[in-house]
Amino acid sequence: MTQEHMKKVRLHDIAHARAGDKGNRSNISLIPYSAATYEILLEQVTEKRVLELFSNKGASKVVRYELPNLPALNFVIDDVLEGGVNSALNLDQHGKTLSFLLLTLSVEVPVTMTIKNTV
Amino acid sequence: MVPSVVNIGCGAGFSGDRVDAAIPVAETLAKREGPKYLIFETLAERTLALAQKHRRKDPTHGYSPFLEDYIRPILKKCYETGIKIVSNFGAANPKGAAMKISEIADQLGCKNIKIAIVEGDDLLQVMSSRDIQNHPTIEGLEIGDNEVIAANVYLGARPIAEALSRGADVVVVGRCTDPALVLGPLVKEFGWSEDDWINLATGTMAGHLLECGGQVTGAYFADPGYKDVPDLANVGFPIAEVANDGSLIITKADNTGGLVSAQTVKEQLLYEIHDPENYFTADVILDISKVRVLEVGPDRVKVSGARGKQRPGTLKATVSIDGGWMGEAEMSYAGPNALKRAQLAIDVLKSRCRDIKTNNPIRFDIVGTMSVHSGDNEDTTNTHKYPDDGDYRIRIATCGHDKEIVERVNQEMLSLYCSGPAAGGGFRQHLTDQVQTASILVDRNKIVPKVHFLTDYA
Numbered sequence: 001m002t003q004e005h006m007k008k009v010r011l012h013d014i015a016h017a018r019a020g021d022k023g024n025r026s027n028i029s030l031i032p033y034s035a036a037t038y039e040i041l042l043e044q045v046t047e048k049r050v051l052e053l054f055s056n057k058g059a060s061k062v063v064r065y066e067l068p069n070l071p072a073l074n075f076v077i078d079d080v081l082e083g084g085v086n087s088a089l090n091l092d093q094h095g096k097t098l099s100f101l102l103l104t105l106s107v108e109v110p111v112t113m114t115i116k117n118t119v
Numbered sequence: 120m121v122p123s124v125v126n127i128g129c130g131a132g133f134s135g136d137r138v139d140a141a142i143p144v145a146e147t148l149a150k151r152e153g154p155k156y157l158i159f160e161t162l163a164e165r166t167l168a169l170a171q172k173h174r175r176k177d178p179t180h181g182y183s184p185f186l187e188d189y190i191r192p193i194l195k196k197c198y199e200t201g202i203k204i205v206s207n208f209g210a211a212n213p214k215g216a217a218m219k220i221s222e223i224a225d226q227l228g229c230k231n232i233k234i235a236i237v238e239g240d241d242l243l244q245v246m247s248s249r250d251i252q253n254h255p256t257i258e259g260l261e262i263g264d265n266e267v268i269a270a271n272v273y274l275g276a277r278p279i280a281e282a283l284s285r286g287a288d289v290v291v292v293g294r295c296t297d298p299a300l301v302l303g304p305l306v307k308e309f310g311w312s313e314d315d316w317i318n319l320a321t322g323t324m325a326g327h328l329l330e331c332g333g334q335v336t337g338a339y340f341a342d343p344g345y346k347d348v349p350d351l352a353n354v355g356f357p358i359a360e361v362a363n364d365g366s367l368i369i370t371k372a373d374n375t376g377g378l379v380s381a382q383t384v385k386e387q388l389l390y391e392i393h394d395p396e397n398y399f400t401a402d403v404i405l406d407i408s409k410v411r412v413l414e415v416g417p418d419r420v421k422v423s424g425a426r427g428k429q430r431p432g433t434l435k436a437t438v439s440i441d442g443g444w445m446g447e448a449e450m451s452y453a454g455p456n457a458l459k460r461a462q463l464a465i466d467v468l469k470s471r472c473r474d475i476k477t478n479n480p481i482r483f484d485i486v487g488t489m490s491v492h493s494g495d496n497e498d499t500t501n502t503h504k505y506p507d508d509g510d511y512r513i514r515i516a517t518c519g520h521d522k523e524i525v526e527r528v529n530q531e532m533l534s535l536y537c538s539g540p541a542a543g544g545g546f547r548q549h550l551t552d553q554v555q556t557a558s559i560l561v562d563r564n565k566i567v568p569k570v571h572f573l574t575d576y577a
Contacts, residue, residue, distance in 0.1 A: 016346060016382065018339070020391030023258050023558075029389035031382065057494040065395050069411045069424065070385050076393045082495050085165070086442055086555045089482035089516040092491040101492045 005111055012103035013115040015041060019099040024084040026095045028102050031072040037109070038071040044107045045073065053105060054080050054098070075102070121363055125308045127156040127325070128300050128358040128372065131189055131206075132332025134161040138188040140332060140356045143372035145193040147358060149200035150373075152310050157197060157301040159189055159206035159328040162331045167294060168439030168554040170210035171269040183208035191223055198229040198288060205279055209291040211269060213238060217291045217573045235287035236280045239568035240294040240438050242270035242561065251438055256557035265440040268554065272436040272561055275401030276322070277313070278302025278568035285570065293462050294437070297399045298326025309363050313430075318365050319403040320427030324410070325359040327398070328387050328422065332356050334420075335369060335387040337377035350376025361407035367422045368415065379418040380426065385530040388412070389413050390421070397428075399435070401563075429528040433560035442553030443520035448532035449486075451545040453510040460487050461511040462500065467539055468515055471531045479519035481528060511547070518553060526550060 004093040011017075013041050013076070014037050030045060044114045059080040064073055081095045082088040092098075109115065124517045129150050130141025141157060148155040161183045183189070186208050197204055209216045213236045222496025224232045242251065251270050252262045271294035280303045282290045292305070302322040305311065311318045328335050337348040348354070350560045355375025360368040371379050388407060392398055398405040406426040413421045452461040465483045472481055484490040487509055489499040529548045536546060 012345070016342065016386065018386040018390055020389075021482060022391060022393070025390065025393070027389070029386060029392075031385050031389075034381075043268050056565075063394075063441070065393075067389075067395055067410070068409055069409050070383055070387060070388070074307055074392060074395060075391050087517065087518060089445075089495060090491060091484065091514065091516075097491045108413065 007111045008106050009109055009115050010103065011045065011105045011107055012100070014107070014109065015103070017099035017102050018036040019096055021081060021085060021094045021096075023078050026077045028075045028077065028099050028100065029072055030075065031070065037068045037070055038068070040107060040109060041073055042066065045105060049074050049105060050077065050102065052082055053101065054079050059084060121310065122153045122308055122496035124360050124362050125154045126358055126360055127158060127304055127329065128150045128194065129160070129329040129332050129356050130157050131159040131161050132186060132330060132334060133163060134166050134183055136161070136332055137433045138185060139192065141189060141193050142357045143375050144358065145202060147194045147204050147372045149196060152202055154304070154305040155202045157193065157202050157204050158329065158420055159204070159208055160190070160297050160300060160332070161185065162207040162210055164293065164437050164556050165439065165554045167210055167271055167437070168269045168556070169213070171439070174211045179215050181212035182210045182219065186216055187223060190220055194220070194223060195227045195229055198224070198232055200211060203283060203287065204289045204305065205303060206290070207292045207300065209236065209293040212292065213293045214576070219329045220289055220291070220426065221573055222575060232288050232574040234289045234291065235285065236567055236571045236573065237290060237292040237295070238571065239278070239566060240271045240274050242272050242290070243267065245565055246270070246561070251559070254559045256438070256559055258557055260555070260557045262438060262440055262557060265555075268439045270436055270438045272434045272566050274434075274566070274568050275299050275403070276302035276306050278426065278570050280306035282570045283307040285572070287542070287572070290467055296402070297330035298323040298400055301326030301329055301403065302402055304443070306360055309414045316403055316427030316429060317425070320425040323366045323400055323403055323405045324407060324422065324425040325361055327405070328384065329359055331356050331390065333377060334390065335383055335392065336371045336379050340383050340386060346382065348376070348378055352376065352492070354435055357411055367469065368419055369422060370419045379420050381382060381412045381414050381420055383422045384412045384422060399431055401430065401434050403430050423569055431504055432563060434563045434566055436559050436561050438557050438559055440555045440557070441519055442555035443519040444522050445516065445526040445553050446525035446529045446548070447516045448529040448548040449512055449514045449546065450509070450532055450535055450543045451503050452540070452543055453511045454542070455508050457509050457511050458488070458505055458507045460542070461513050461539045464513050464543060465533055467535065468531055475524065475527055477519065477524045479517050479524060481515065481517045484514040485511050486514055488513070
């Protein structure tokens, strides 16, 4: 599809997410509202982009796991919790709010796709 | 006779969960045919260390502080309708918890109730403190000479199944894997063998979905306009229906709020999962990478496709050591030019903290600008535009082993009342006793879980 057939939206408009913690590592699931959108997530929400998004918090590595049958992605982000629940000085020691930081990423979707808000 | 379906409900997903959530779960289970169980998961990684500290102060304590709040409203109903209770609220003192439950049972007239205790999770009983301190940790943290406050192995489902097979009405565990609370009853009812990896995987997945209570039934999920949840204030806690062919349905207590949908189940399925093909537990390595979810009715979701691999030869243990102190203090600035006053306050604090000459890390936040999403001491006011007028709250946080230094940092925030920018108000502070944890792997042959009944001690 050409550029003019695409529009920018936030991930929040097409997917939902939940964060969990283990030590200084966070995992964030990313689940499309519609299975048809899974391909867009696969193409555009890369390990590199997610690492960049969390670099300000010290993230050192991102591994993305694919679960095509759900469908969903699972991002495992190392060293992003400023020490984790035992020692982080961040108010959110578990990094529970980070799922909605992931959902701020912008992605391009076909203009014909119905979503609630556009950037 | 092997039952066709086992019903397992969850009454609490963490220590501090709603104390009345289990009541509708028990009422729903009571109406069900076949074996029925109610589990309570109340033991986070660090909770056990705190419990151990309580036990040192008073040997009769050290179990879940909410035990009575959870148990009293449902115990009689469960006992009279054949709902067995399985929980890790034993924490550092399963026997103490069992005695408390027995006392409550007596008061409620539950005669001859059988309360079992699963022990053997306390690693300090089989390994010396020194050996634990020298053991390599998964996180790479050196335990060194730090005193070991608690060290507990995550036990599996087998001892829970044994306790139930020996007639327990209530099973109290200290540390076990969270899914074992659900897998234990299933192993007992279906007689799954120790190498029945596929069924053990399904049972573990059921446990994983239930262990956080409302997190699978619409709680921790709602996002108005995007993911709406009916009557979140009365969210119903989950019930798993597991059939002897290994099929699994997630539903929830009758006459409650919340919802069970494909979306709620997916979010919880991946919660705290790293590699979906390799979720290690004491009983099986669970593989959820090919799992499917299907809505099969109102608030009913079928979950299928769990696969299992041979359980690991090691068991995970959490070691807790003293983590020093954390200090946190806050102050608000609001109205015209509030952001500038908040920034000035932080400049003052930074200058004052330099004079304290500590190497402890110190973090500064302006809540109202980016805070939880920003890194330690990342100043986003340079990169983002926030209004000068507003309602901002500044925060300082530090940690260290020297309590006086930590208190001194808090004190600097307090002193802003008379010595800071105009109109700072609403000072609050916390000083928290910290626990540091590390994980180690222990040869499973070293660990021998034991099942006792409270009557054994009589």
